[in-house]
Amino acid sequence: MTMPKIPLSLKPLKILVLCDINNGGEWIATLRLIKEIRNTIYPPTFFLIAFQHAQTENRFPCFEKVVLIPYAKYNPPVSFFKKLISNFSRIRSALNLPFIKKNHFDVILTTNYLFVLPILFNNHLKKIPLVYFFHGIRSLPSLNWKNINYREILIKILERISLLLSSVIIVPSDSGKKYISTMLGPAAKYKNIRIIPNFVPVHFMEKLSPSVLRKYKQKLNIPLNYKIILYSSRLAQFKGLENLLSAFQLFSRFSPKTILILAYPNQKQDELYVKSIINTIRIMKLEDKISLIADSSIKQLKALNQMADLSILPSELEINPLVMLESLACGTPFIGTDTGNIKEVLSNISEVLILINNKPETIYKKIKEFFSLTKKGVENIKRESVATARSFNSHIAVSKFCSLLSELTK
Numbered sequence: 001m002t003m004p005k006i007p008l009s010l011k012p013l014k015i016l017v018l019c020d021i022n023n024g025g026e027w028i029a030t031l032r033l034i035k036e037i038r039n040t041i042y043p044p045t046f047f048l049i050a051f052q053h054a055q056t057e058n059r060f061p062c063f064e065k066v067v068l069i070p071y072a073k074y075n076p077p078v079s080f081f082k083k084l085i086s087n088f089s090r091i092r093s094a095l096n097l098p099f100i101k102k103n104h105f106d107v108i109l110t111t112n113y114l115f116v117l118p119i120l121f122n123n124h125l126k127k128i129p130l131v132y133f134f135h136g137i138r139s140l141p142s143l144n145w146k147n148i149n150y151r152e153i154l155i156k157i158l159e160r161i162s163l164l165l166s167s168v169i170i171v172p173s174d175s176g177k178k179y180i181s182t183m184l185g186p187a188a189k190y191k192n193i194r195i196i197p198n199f200v201p202v203h204f205m206e207k208l209s210p211s212v213l214r215k216y217k218q219k220l221n222i223p224l225n226y227k228i229i230l231y232s233s234r235l236a237q238f239k240g241l242e243n244l245l246s247a248f249q250l251f252s253r254f255s256p257k258t259i260l261i262l263a264y265p266n267q268k269q270d271e272l273y274v275k276s277i278i279n280t281i282r283i284m285k286l287e288d289k290i291s292l293i294a295d296s297s298i299k300q301l302k303a304l305n306q307m308a309d310l311s312i313l314p315s316e317l318e319i320n321p322l323v324m325l326e327s328l329a330c331g332t333p334f335i336g337t338d339t340g341n342i343k344e345v346l347s348n349i350s351e352v353l354i355l356i357n358n359k360p361e362t363i364y365k366k367i368k369e370f371f372s373l374t375k376k377g378v379e380n381i382k383r384e385s386v387a388t389a390r391s392f393n394s395h396i397a398v399s400k401f402c403s404l405l406s407e408l409t410k
Contacts, residue, residue, distance in 0.1 A: 013044035013106040013409060016125070018091075018115035019133075021052040021068070023265035023295045024234060025322035026111055026135040029172070029198050033401060034062050036394045040402060047103065049094045051087075051112070067094050071268065080151045084114075091118040100124060106409045109133055113155075116162035129408040132166035134180065136319055138269075160184060164191070168404065172198045173320035173341040196401055198320050199394045204302055204329035205386060213307045220291060222259050229367065230308035230332070232263040232301060232323045233315070235274045240314035240337065240358040245280055245290075247314075247363035252289050254368060259291060263304055266294040305330035310370055314358040318342060329389035331382040335366055349384040 017034070021027050034046055048063040051071050060066045072086035091114060094100075101124055108125065110116060111133045119125050138155055160183060163169055169191055171177050177195055181188040217224060229248065233239055241262075248260045264274070281290050296304065305311060311327035311334045318340035327334040328349075336342040337355045346353040352373065355366055373381075 012042060013405065014103055015044045015046050015405075016100075016105045016108045016128075017046055017048045017050070017063070017110075018108065019048075019050050019111040021050045022267055024267060028298070029135060029322055030109075030111055030133060031062065032199065032201065032394070033196075033397055036398045037401060038062060040398065044106075044405070047099070047105070049091075049115075051114075065099050067097060069094055080154075084154075087114055088118055091115055092121060095119065095122045095125060107131060107405060110166075111135065113138065113159045113162035116165055117158075120165070129167040130165065131168045131170060131404070131408075132163055133170045134163070134176065134319075135172065136317075137183075166191075167408070168192045168194060170194050170196050170401075170404075171319065172196065173344075175340045175344075176319040179319060179340075194400065194404055196397050196404075197392055198322050198325055199392045199397050200322075200325045200329040200389055201394070204305075204326055205331075205389065207331075208303060208306050213303065216303045217307055220261075220293075222291070223257070225257060227255065227258040227371065228308040228310075229258060229260045230263065230304055230311045230327075231260065231313065232296075232304065232311065232327070233313055233321070234267065235262065235264045235270050235277050237273055238316045240316055240363075241277055242280065243358050243360045243363055244312065244314050245277075245284060245286065246360035247367065248289070249284055249286060250360070250364040251367050252286070255371065259289060260286075261291045261293060261304060261308070263293045263296050263301065301326065302330060305332045308332050310335065310367070312363075312367070313337065313342075314355060314363050315339060316358060325389055325392050328385040331386045333370065333378065333381045333385060335370065345388060348388050350381050353381070 017030070019027065019030060037043060045064045046062055047065045048060060049067045050069065052068040069090050072083040072090065074082040074086070095118055105125070105128050107129050108119065109131045116130070116132070119130065137159060163180065163184060164187060169180055171180060171193060172195070174195060177193050180191075180193055184191065214224065222228065231241075231244060235241060252258055262277075266274075278292070281287060293304070305327050311323070311332045313321060313323060313334070313336045315321070315337055316339065318336070320341050321336070324334050324336055324342060324345065333353060334346065335353050335355060336346060337358045343354050352366075352370060355362055
């Protein structure tokens with residue numbers, strides 16, 4: 001599909017983007033939207049100030065100016081509070097750089113609560129419309145009040161303050177809007193919450209040749225006659241990974257020639273949990289059945305999806321997972337928990353793909369049910385998957401974002 005040229009403004013707008021750069025869905029979704037907006041008539045000029053993880057590539061052709069901030073690092077005790085204060089200080093310094101004072105920005109777009117409070121202390125920026133591009137919380141979904149975690153409590157407070165201080169909150173689905181409304185309580189009715197759906201580039205739907213997929217499979221030392229189940233997301237506590245491992249252990253006894261691939265962004269905040277998962281795999285003696293792949297490129301993720309027989313996300317909390325859309329675009333059947341808009345999307349394809357919960361037994365039975373389908377049944381799911389992914393196209397997202405920009409810059 002060719003992106004139509006959408007008139008945005010007769011004057012060139014300047015947008016300051018404040019975010020994290022990593023290999024996760026938040027940055028990917030943000031960058032994809034910016035790339036498509038640059039195809040409009042009279043496109044805005046984008047400036048970027050961002051925290052960057054060391055493993056990310058330094059290529060930012062979409063931005064006029066780029067300032068990268070290294071995350072603060074401290075050892076315990078109270079390392080979180082030291083890092084928080086240091087990161088606030090680094091942001092304030094970046095927001096006072098000469099290019100900030102030199103340019104008049106029309107809109108500020110952020111994806112991280114850390115950037116919002118420092119803006120309030122910047123006379124040049126504090127009156128500019130602030131758009132919070134919300135892709136999910138950075139704290140744990142629920143707290144264990146028996147073992148109070150002050151770090152998580154503080155993050156939850158800062159997230160809510162940042163959302164309340166924003167002029168507009170963008171979410172990728174109706175379930176995201178409901179989630180924000182629950183987070184903010186009665187104050188939500190005073191907030192301008194907009195839905196701008198995620199989308200997947202058309203090239204995800206372009207099929208790789210069987211020989212390319214075969215070579216990639218061999219490169220990963222996966223026997224050609226093995227089934228592949230793909231998990232492609234963060235290795236984080238609320239993603240249902242322990243339950244997935246237990247379910248896979250059961251399924252591998254039923255179908256020994258099956259490999260589980262865990263493809264994940266290697267994020268600092270998940271380091272301890274990743275080690276825990278690796279240890280669990282070792283204890284369960286599944287080392288030869290599970291392959292862990294960190295920080296795959298977009299090209300590699302496309303190959304993994306097209307190579308897989310099934311993609312799965314048994315998460316406890318999602319809004320509009322990019323991994324679901326990427327799998328569907330590749331024609332890979334996707335099984336997901338009834339959270340966020342997953343059920344809404346998958347019900348258009350097949351009820352077989354919906355997990356009513358993420359208990360190990362439920363996941364095991366669902367995987368077994370899928371692999372028991374006839375060849376025709378699987379082909380129908382693949383065809384409907386691609387058709388569903390096409391409905392999440394960039395034209396809709398760009399049109400909605402351009403309309404928002406026009407409102408904010410009248």
